[in-house]
Amino acid sequence: MIKEEIQRLKQEKNAVILAHFYQKPEIQDIADYVGDSLALSRIAAGTDADVIVFCGVYFMAETAKILSPEKKVLLPKMNSLCRMAAMIKTKDLEQYKQEHPDRFIVTYVNTRADIKALSDVIVTSSNAEKIVEHYKDKKILYVPDKNLGTYLRYKTGYDIDVWPGYCYIHDLLTINDIKKKRDLYPNALVLIHPEAPLEVLQEADFVGSTKQILEYATNSDALEFIIGTDEGIIHALQTKNPNKTFHLLAKGLSCINMKRISLEDVHEALLKEQHEIQVDEEVANKARKALDKMMELS
Numbered sequence: 210m211i212k213e214e215i216q217r218l219k220q221e222k223n224a225v226i227l228a229h230f231y232q233k234p235e236i237q238d239i240a241d242y243v244g245d246s247l248a249l250s251r252i253a254a255g256t257d258a259d260v261i262v263f264c265g266v267y268f269m270a271e272t273a274k275i276l277s278p279e280k281k282v283l284l285p286k287m288n289s290l291c292r293m294a295a296m297i298k299t300k301d302l303e304q305y306k307q308e309h310p311d312r313f314i315v316t317y318v319n320t321r322a323d324i325k326a327l328s329d330v331i332v333t334s335s336n337a338e339k340i341v342e343h344y345k346d347k348k349i350l351y352v353p354d355k356n357l358g359t360y361l362r363y364k365t366g367y368d369i370d371v372w373p374g375y376c377y378i379h380d381l382l383t384i385n386d387i388k389k390k391r392d393l394y395p396n397a398l399v400l401i402h403p404e405a406p407l408e409v410l411q412e413a414d415f416v417g418s419t420k421q422i423l424e425y426a427t428n429s430d431a432l433e434f435i436i437g438t439d440e441g442i443i444h445a446l447q448t449k450n451p452n453k454t455f456h457l458l459a460k461g462l463s464c465i466n467m468k469r470i471s472l473e474d475v476h477e478a479l480l481k482e483q484h485e486i487q488v489d490e491e492v493a494n495k496a497r498k499a500l501d502k503m504m505e506l507s
């Protein structure tokens with residue numbers, strides 16, 4: 210019943226529902242598009258809907274608003290906040306820039322608008338390596354994920370300083386988790402998100418973003434996989450690959466903030482057009498430049 214009502218409201222208000230792969234299965238099922246940060250940013254930038262209901266965390270909805278300032282962007286639960294995004298403050302980045310004026314600021318999309326506004330280019334886990342390639346002759350600061358930054362430095366060998374932030378679920382993964390799961394499922398391939406620590410990534414069969422993990426598992430001849438990212442991705446993996454088996458790499462791989470939104474919240478947000486994202490115009494204009502650079506290079 211509530212699903213039909215959401216569909217009706219969506220048509221009435223010319224709305225589109227975007228959901229990240231880490232959302233609850235029932236939210237993924239009612240979304241018009243399910244994807245990673247890069248895909249959802251692209252859709253947000255190109256949609257002709259009047260209203261975007263963003264089922265993700267705050268920085269994602271905020272990014273959609275920056276890319277589509279004329280649209281109404283709604284986040285059904287305003288307390289859906291990425292913990293990693295909170296690990297960098299404007300004043301600290303401003304101070305770093307003053308002390309290191311020669312560093313080129315490459316910023317993960319998992320940041321708030323004020324941090325994006327201080328950045329030279331934005332990246333996602335799907336395109337970070339490709340974009341950093343364009344700046345190989347520069348001294349880089351990568352913010353705020355120390356693990357993805359360290360992985361980029363390891364993969365490219367470039368001069369990359371890293372901010373000490375991290376994702377609290379991926380940062381807890383260990384080599385021991387892999388050993389235990391490989392013992393249990395010796396035929397399974399291990400696919401891990403690059404927000405995990407480097408020593409863990411070095412033990413993986415494949416390292417990639419959520420979308421890349423989904424593509425890899427779908428195109429692989431293997432039938433069994435161990436997945437090192439948020440459990441929300443299992444729904445998309447299993448839906449696309451009903452004949453394959455997926456195991457989570459470790460317990461606790463579930464981001465609490467990505468699971469806050471319920472069908473009732475989506476319905477309420479649409480009905481009342483509530484929880485609208487606002488971004489200061491000057492900040493949005495600066496952040497958009499860094500986001501446009503990403504779109505141009507990816």
Ligand code: SF4
Nearest residue numbers: 266291292293376464
């Ligand atoms: S999974 Fe990690 S990086 Fe993603 S929203 Fe949650 S805390 Fe942030």
